[in-house]
Structures are given as structure tokens and as C-alpha cells.
Amino acid sequence: MxxxxxxxxxxxxxxxxxxxxxxxxxxxxxxxxxxxxxxxxxxxxxxxxxxxxxxxxxxxxxxxxxxxxxxxxxxxxxxxxxxxxxxxxxxxxxxxxxxxxxxxxxxxxxxxxxxxxxxxxxxxxxxxxxxxxxxxxxxxxxxxxxVMATGWHAAIAAGVTEGSTVAVVGDGAVGLCGVLAAAHLGADRVIAMSRHEPRQEIARRFGATDIVPERGEEGEARVAELTGGVGADAVLECVGNDPAMRTAFRIARPGSTVGFVGAPHGVELPVRRMFTHNIGLAGGMAxxxxxxxxxxxxxxxxxxxxxxxxxxxxxxxxxxxxxxxxxxxxxxxxxxxx
Amino acid sequence: MxxxxxxxxxxxxxxxxxxxxxxxxxxxxxxxxxxxxxxxxxxxxxxxxxxxxxxxxxxxxxxxxxxxxxxxxxxxxxxxxxxxxxxxxxxxxxxxxxxxxxxxxxxxxxxxxxxxxxxxxxxxxxxxxxxxxxxxxxxxxxxxxxVMATGWHAAIAAGVTEGSTVAVVGDGAVGLCGVLAAAHLGADRVIAMSRHEPRQEIARRFGATDIVPERGEEGEARVAELTGGVGADAVLECVGNDPAMRTAFRIARPGSTVGFVGAPHGVELPVRRMFTHNIGLAGGMAxxxxxxxxxxxxxxxxxxxxxxxxxxxxxxxxxxxxxxxxxxxxxxxxxxxx
The missing domain is CATH 3.90.180.10 (Medium-chain alcohol dehydrogenases, catalytic domain)
Incomplete structure (x- = not known):
């Protein structure tokens, strides 16, 4: 064949x-x-x-x-x-x-x-x-x-609930499906971190209410601003590398969970921040x-x-x-x- | 003063x-x-x-x-x-x-x-x-x-539910309080990893149903045996060092959560295992x-x-x-x- x-x-x-x-x-x-x-x-x-x-x-x-x-x-x-x-x-x-x-x-x-x-x-x-x-x-x-099952898993693992504010790191197919999952699960606000116009467009069609094109510290500051300094109620990490993971933990509010579904490549989890901020990590292979x-x-x-x-x-x-x-x-x- | x-x-x-x-x-x-x-x-x-x-x-x-x-x-x-x-x-x-x-x-x-x-x-x-x-x-x-609030936090973070099998790593005061919390929250089985007789005795009084005195690989094998090879439904990591954290992730069943409350010292989280086994981490300062x-x-x-x-x-x-x-x-x- x-x-x-x-x-x-x-x-x-x-x-x-x-x-x-x-x-x-x-x-x-x-x-x-x-x-x-x-x-x-x-x-x-x-x-x-x-x-x-x-x-x-x-x-x-x-x-x-x-x-x-x-x-x-x-x-x-x-x-x-x-x-x-x-x-x-x-x-x-x-x-x-x-x-x-x-x-x-x-x-x-x-x-x-x-x-x-x-x-x-x-x-x-x-x-x-x-x-x-x-x-x-x-x-x-x-x-x-x-990809859809994987984005869904990120949302389930992160504990997306009705009325919540969700941030999605990564605008690949999985991240976009994560946006769709979060919106379907009833999130009031879905913040998609994406700097590519065609992907932003799909994110919006999937239910993103806010687009953050900035990355790194600028992007994190933007999410902080959008959430009144509190952070997101749930974060979907849909990339699998260290910068994405770090951003995820910096934009998650204390007591929330980062749902991760990207096979980790070079990721070093910020265990001190996880401890002091009570930010959990859940997810994995869907x-x-x-x-x-x-x-x-x-x-x-x-x-x-x-x-x-x-x-x-x-x-x-x-x-x-x-x-x-x-x-x-x-x-x-x-x-x-x- | x-x-x-x-x-x-x-x-x-x-x-x-x-x-x-x-x-x-x-x-x-x-x-x-x-x-x-x-x-x-x-x-x-x-x-x-x-x-x-x-x-x-x-x-x-x-x-x-x-x-x-x-x-x-x-x-x-x-x-x-x-x-x-x-x-x-x-x-x-x-x-x-x-x-x-x-x-x-x-x-x-x-x-x-x-x-x-x-x-x-x-x-x-x-x-x-x-x-x-x-x-x-x-x-x-x-x-x-x-210590009691911290042990309780570990149990809440790990998602202890009625009828579950819980393993507690660490037999300090927090670990023992974790045993008490898990038992009070309705766990059917509470496995206390402890090799010190006086602590084992308190663990039993607090509701431990099984004591595992072995550490490291031997202890992990013992928990595997006690859980029919499946792993614990929830694990409380009450030490804060790397060997304890590794044991916690090795005895947790896929889909479960390690609740951690010991300030991490030299801990490197096993992100690959967390991903492939879908074992989450939650908790932090209580x-x-x-x-x-x-x-x-x-x-x-x-x-x-x-x-x-x-x-x-x-x-x-x-x-x-x-x-x-x-x-x-x-x-x-x-x-x-x-």
C-alpha cells in the first residue's frame, strides 16, 4: 500500500x-x-x-x-x-x-x-x-x-466550569479545539493566546472572547489585565514546550489548574510557583x-x-x-x- | 519577651x-x-x-x-x-x-x-x-x-473521595494528619508509608488500614501489590523532597492526583510520567x-x-x-x- x-x-x-x-x-x-x-x-x-x-x-x-x-x-x-x-x-x-x-x-x-x-x-x-x-x-x-479529544481533555483536566474565565496557550489545532471545548463547557470568557490572524479567526468562531497576540511577559501582563490581576480560572497548555508551560503557570490564578496535553519537550515544571500559588497541573495523553x-x-x-x-x-x-x-x-x- | x-x-x-x-x-x-x-x-x-x-x-x-x-x-x-x-x-x-x-x-x-x-x-x-x-x-x-489543616489540604488537593484508596507518603505530623483527613473524608483504604513504629501506631489510630514500612522501589512495589497493580486513587505527598515526590508519582494510578503540601526542596517533577500516566499534581501552601x-x-x-x-x-x-x-x-x- x-x-x-x-x-x-x-x-x-x-x-x-x-x-x-x-x-x-x-x-x-x-x-x-x-x-x-x-x-x-x-x-x-x-x-x-x-x-x-x-x-x-x-x-x-x-x-x-x-x-x-x-x-x-x-x-x-x-x-x-x-x-x-x-x-x-x-x-x-x-x-x-x-x-x-x-x-x-x-x-x-x-x-x-x-x-x-x-x-x-x-x-x-x-x-x-x-x-x-x-x-x-x-x-x-x-x-x-x-486534536478535538485532546483539546477537550485539556479543558476537562483544567476543570473548566460554567461561567469561568479560561485562557488557552497555543493556537495550533489542539489549542483551537481547546477554545472550542472551553466554550462548549460553558466558560464565560475564553482568552486565546494567538498571534496568527487566520488562527485568531478560527479561535473566534470557536468561541474565544478575547485574543492576546503578545507572548511571554507581555502576553502574561495582558492576561493579568484582562482578569483584573487575578489570573484565569483554568489554563489550557496546548504546546508542550517550556516557554508555553511557564506562561501557563504565570496566568493561572491561585487555586486553579493548568490542563496540559502537549507531549512535554524540554519542560521544567516551576514547582516552587506551583507550591506558593497552589496552581495544579493535570492532563497528559488524551x-x-x-x-x-x-x-x-x-x-x-x-x-x-x-x-x-x-x-x-x-x-x-x-x-x-x-x-x-x-x-x-x-x-x-x-x-x-x- | x-x-x-x-x-x-x-x-x-x-x-x-x-x-x-x-x-x-x-x-x-x-x-x-x-x-x-x-x-x-x-x-x-x-x-x-x-x-x-x-x-x-x-x-x-x-x-x-x-x-x-x-x-x-x-x-x-x-x-x-x-x-x-x-x-x-x-x-x-x-x-x-x-x-x-x-x-x-x-x-x-x-x-x-x-x-x-x-x-x-x-x-x-x-x-x-x-x-x-x-x-x-x-x-x-x-x-x-x-499540620492538620495542611494534611487536610493534601487530601482535598488529591481529590480524596468516599470509598477510595489513598496512599500517604511521609509519616511526619503532616503525613499523619493526612491519614486522618483521608479517613475522615471517607477513604475505604488508607495506606500509610511509615517505617517508625510509634508513627505507625498513630497512623493506625488516625485510620490507616495498611502500613508500608518499605521505602523507594520496595515500598512502591508493596503499594502496587496492595492496589492490585492499579495504584492509589489519590496520593498525599507530605515530605517535600525528590525521593518522596517520585514515590508519590509511582504509586498513583493513571488519572489520579498527587496532593503535595511539603515545601519542595530539590524536587524535579517527573513531567514525562505525569504526561504518559495522566497523573496530576495539586496543592501547595495550605x-x-x-x-x-x-x-x-x-x-x-x-x-x-x-x-x-x-x-x-x-x-x-x-x-x-x-x-x-x-x-x-x-x-x-x-x-x-x-
Whole structure:
């Protein structure tokens, strides 16, 4: 099959690789209808994560079930499914508390930017649409495989409540979905820290009430001003690097929680400030499956439209250009059609 | 007046110093009926925190109001009060959310191991008993000035709920009070990590259902075993150093929260583990005043008896011996009578 592979820093190729096979009876093979490039794919792309040359890449996909293992009961070929980036059995003690990303049988999507991908725990991971979705629903369904569920997780972890003031650090697809989550969860004010006009525009459509284009100390001062010197009731840290984390802790009010969902790169947590200001940290790798049924209802009902984060669509053949567009910030998020 | 002063590493003296005076109209002077030595006093005692030689030390006290500033309305000379170690106005935005330890007018008890001490925000900080308490109620009331409120904060921050399994790291007075708090908040199982027999005994009296005397990897393995490999639903980190914090994150189940209340010394938070396991951190300096009315009710009603943490009582004159007893772990916590 055609699949995206990574070979070196900034060396992304479309390659011919063997199709995934059912190696365990809990698995399913999904024909990818739409995949995409994640901000976290840029870490290895930029050489900041180690890679094995020739490995497939891409962990977000929606598509049609092609084949299932003998233990898979809830899905059959032809079902249209969202594939969470992390696979879970939905029966272990961690899944039962809603923490599917710590499943005892955790697996990951390994070829989301390809024609086919394997799901390790099909029954526990996949969620199907009632029928075949309309084409214009595909982007929002695809967003549920990772970024929307991840932004949602940031908001849940940060304890967003009705009437609260929420600040979101990071204007990538996850940060924008965090804005959408906070607004949907009833925040009165959602402050989006974003200096890119197209992203500001999506943030506003997602429910941001205030835009702070400044960064660092200036941005922190601006949030302080907007919150009467008190700080935000909840902060969503949607980047994963040290400057973003520091800003998050500087704009959070005492007693609040920073919800973090960006895989930490070079982050040193400010434990003294956390102690003196009683600012907590919660979150991590999103338990996508826990949120997926609700989020799918919201998408199919037209209540949320996270697919707006896709501002470019390319055929899979042009995946390398898609990476360049995101690396150079010419696109927020690129959808790929195999 | 006679007051405890610190002069150098392990150099604690009882000195003659000027009595505190009312310098602002929100202040009160309290005649100390009982003070005590805190585990955190051992940091400067052991040379691990900087000091100014000759400074008074001690931040826990109960006593009788001696004098009040002109703006103090709720207290008058003769009232018996618990003095929270941190003083707050109880009216600023942070106090209104219950985060008194981040008060805009934060102050601290500066001479708790002395004859008199000053309260910076008397109306916002002090809580009085209905009348003069019995002598045998004094230790438990004194525990509310810091350690019991701090252990309670750890349990609240960690999100202890009814029926949960809670692990407590640290068997100092705060850790023991954390055990008491967790049990009172309805935890089904409270695992106390303690290798000192007298502390284990108090932990059991406070509601510990399991004692883990092992430390480090062995202790972590033991908690894993006790929780069926899942980890604790909530962990109270009541030490403040790096090994304790690491243990806390290793015994917490994914999706849970470590409540921390020990001022961090050399702590490097395991951000990768926090991310991959979705283990949060919450807590910090305890907002004593927020919990004080409830805790005082529980003490005066005989429901909790945190004063058991005091296993030694000395006259103030022997304060230096009290520090030695705690430094050498001959005493859990020393009560001082001026």
C-alpha cells in the first residue's frame, strides 16, 4: 500500500509498504478515508524526536473497517469508524475510570497517513457513525481521532466550569479545539493566546472572547489585565514546550489548574510557583475513547465543528508538501485523502 | 519577651526580644498559650534554608488575644484563638475562592515559639473557640494552626473521595494528619508509608488500614501489590523532597492526583510520567483559614483528635532540646508551653 514514511529530518516520503495484517484476534484493519498531519508529527520531522528511518508515521484516521479479527464483536467490514490515536481495551481498570490512554493493552495508530491502518483493540477503541457520514462531516469526525479529544481533555483536566474565565496557550489545532471545548463547557470568557490572524479567526468562531497576540511577559501582563490581576480560572497548555508551560503557570490564578496535553519537550515544571500559588497541573495523553461517543454526537448533531482546523486538504501523494506547509506555518492542519 | 531565635545551623536559643507591637490597624497581638516545632522549622535548623541570625522562628500558635488594632472588629482581648500560620484578609479575590494562602495581604506568624505573636490580618485570619477550651483540647487546636489543616489540604488537593484508596507518603505530623483527613473524608483504604513504629501506631489510630514500612522501589512495589497493580486513587505527598515526590508519582494510578503540601526542596517533577500516566499534581501552601471553622468543629466535637501528633511537651525554655528531639527523630512533634 501507499504509506507515509519518515527517513530523516525533514525527509518525508510516500512509500510502498506491506499492508497491515491482523496479527491478534482483537485487531481490525481500517481503510483510511481521511488522515492528517499532527503538530506532534513535526517533532520527529524537525529532528527533535528520534526516528527509525523508513517507519510509517501518522496517527489520526477515519475510515471504513476492512477486516476484523475473530475476537472483534462490535464491528464488521463496511462500518465507518473514527480511530482514536491510542487504542484501548475499554475493560481494564484504567479504562473503567476513563483513562484509556493508560490502558493495560495500550496500542497506537501507526499508519494514519496511508491507505490502511491497524487498530490493536478494535472493540475497545473504535466508535462508528450511525451510517456513512456526509463528505462534509469527514473533517470534524477526523478531528475527533486526536486534536478535538485532546483539546477537550485539556479543558476537562483544567476543570473548566460554567461561567469561568479560561485562557488557552497555543493556537495550533489542539489549542483551537481547546477554545472550542472551553466554550462548549460553558466558560464565560475564553482568552486565546494567538498571534496568527487566520488562527485568531478560527479561535473566534470557536468561541474565544478575547485574543492576546503578545507572548511571554507581555502576553502574561495582558492576561493579568484582562482578569483584573487575578489570573484565569483554568489554563489550557496546548504546546508542550517550556516557554508555553511557564506562561501557563504565570496566568493561572491561585487555586486553579493548568490542563496540559502537549507531549512535554524540554519542560521544567516551576514547582516552587506551583507550591506558593497552589496552581495544579493535570492532563497528559488524551483518553480519546472516553470522550469519543459524546464528541461524535456533538459533531453529528452539528453542535461543534472542529473540522474547521483543517485549512488545507491534499491528496496523500502530496504528504511531503503537507508537512512543509505545517512546518512553515502556512497551514494550521493538513487533511490527507488517500 | 522570651522568644525562640535561630542563629546558625543547629543553633536555636531562647532569647529576650522586644514584644511585637500593633503596627497596622488590622493587626492583633496574641499571648501564646501553646506553640510548637514544625517539620519545616528543621529545614533552616539543618542549614538547608537561608536564615538571618537572631530571627525569631515558629509559626504555629494558639492563645489569647492581648490587644487589637483599631480596624479589628471580630476579636477582642480575652478571646481564645487559633492563629493560622499564614494570615489573610478573607476578602480578596483569592480568599473568596478559598485560597487564603495566596491572599493579596498575605502575612505569616513570626514568633509562634514565644510568649507573644503578631497576627497581621486578625479579622481575616483568626478563628476563636466558643469559650476557653479545656486544657486537653489545646494540642488538637494547636494542630489546626498548620499540620492538620495542611494534611487536610493534601487530601482535598488529591481529590480524596468516599470509598477510595489513598496512599500517604511521609509519616511526619503532616503525613499523619493526612491519614486522618483521608479517613475522615471517607477513604475505604488508607495506606500509610511509615517505617517508625510509634508513627505507625498513630497512623493506625488516625485510620490507616495498611502500613508500608518499605521505602523507594520496595515500598512502591508493596503499594502496587496492595492496589492490585492499579495504584492509589489519590496520593498525599507530605515530605517535600525528590525521593518522596517520585514515590508519590509511582504509586498513583493513571488519572489520579498527587496532593503535595511539603515545601519542595530539590524536587524535579517527573513531567514525562505525569504526561504518559495522566497523573496530576495539586496543592501547595495550605489555605488554613479556609478549613479552620470546619476543623475546629470537628476537634471541639471530639470527631478528630489531631493533637495525638504531639508526643512530647516541653516548657518554652527547653525549646533547643525540642529541636534536637525532632531533628533526631526522638519526637514526632514537640509542643511548647511558654
Amino acid at each position: 501507499r504509506a507515509t514514511t519518515i527517513h530523516d529530518t525533514r525527509d518525508i516520503r510516500l512509500s510502498e509498504v506491506p499492508e497491515p495484517t491482523i496479527d491478534a484476534d482483537t485487531e481490525a484493519i481500517v481503510r483510511v478515508v481521511a488522515g492528517c498531519i499532527c503538530g506532534s508529527d513535526l517533532w520527529p520531522y524537525r529532528g527533535e524526536n528520534p526516528i527509525t528511518p523508513g517507519d510509517t508515521i501518522g496517527h489520526e484516521a477515519v475510515g471504513v473497517v476492512e477486516e476484523v479479527g475473530s475476537a472483534v464483536k462490535a464491528f464488521r467490514p463496511g462500518d465507518f469508524v473514527v480511530v482514536p490515536f491510542c487504542h484501548a481495551d475499554n475493560t481494564c481498570p484504567h479504562c473503567l475510570t476513563g483513562m484509556h490512554s493508560a490502558c493495560d493493552n495500550l496500542g497506537f495508530t501507526e499508519s494514519g497517513q496511508a491507505e490502511y491502518t491497524r487498530v490493536h483493540q478494535a472493540d475497545g477503541s473504535l466508535v462508528k457513525t450511525p451510517g456513512q457520514p456526509d463528505d462534509d462531516q469527514i473533517p470534524s469526525l477526523l478531528a475527533l481521532a486526536d 483518553p480519546v475513547r472516553a470522550y469519543l461517543p459524546l464528541l461524535m454526537d456533538l459533531v453529528l448533531g452539528g453542535t461543534i465543528n472542529p473540522g474547521l482546523v483543517f485549512d488545507a486538504t491534499l491528496p496523500l501523494d502530496e504528504v511531503a508538501e503537507g508537512y512543509r506547509m505545517m512546518d512553515e506555518r502556512r497551514a494550521i492542519k493538513v487533511l490527507l485523502r488517500p | 522570651r522568644a525562640t531565635t535561630i542563629h546558625d545551623t543547629r543553633d536555636i536559643r531562647l532569647s529576650e526580644v522586644p514584644e511585637p507591637t500593633i503596627d497596622a490597624d488590622t493587626e492583633a497581638i496574641v499571648r501564646v498559650v501553646a506553640g510548637c516545632i514544625c517539620g519545616s522549622d528543621l529545614w533552616p535548623y539543618r542549614g538547608e534554608n537561608p536564615i538571618t541570625p537572631g530571627d525569631t522562628i515558629g509559626h504555629e500558635a494558639v492563645g489569647v488575644v492581648e490587644e487589637v488594632g483599631s480596624a479589628v472588629k471580630a476579636f477582642r482581648p480575652g478571646d481564645f484563638v487559633v492563629v493560622p500560620f499564614c494570615h489573610a484578609d478573607n476578602t480578596c479575590p483569592h480568599c473568596l475562592t478559598g485560597m487564603h494562602s495566596a491572599c493579596d495581604n498575605l502575612g505569616f506568624t513570626e514568633s509562634g515559639q514565644a510568649e507573644y505573636t503578631r497576627v497581621h490580618q486578625a479579622d481575616g485570619s483568626l478563628v476563636k473557640t466558643p469559650g476557653q477550651p479545656d486544657d486537653d483540647q489545646i494540642p488538637s487546636l494547636l494542630a489546626l494552626a498548620d 489555605p488554613v483559614r479556609a478549613y479552620l471553622p470546619l476543623l475546629m468543629d470537628l476537634v471541639l466535637g471530639g470527631t478528630i483528635n489531631p493533637g495525638l501528633v504531639f508526643d512530647a511537651t516541653l516548657p518554652l525554655d527547653e525549646v533547643a532540646e525540642g529541636y534536637r528531639m525532632m531533628d533526631e527523630r526522638r519526637a514526632i512533634k514537640v509542643l511548647l508551653r511558654p
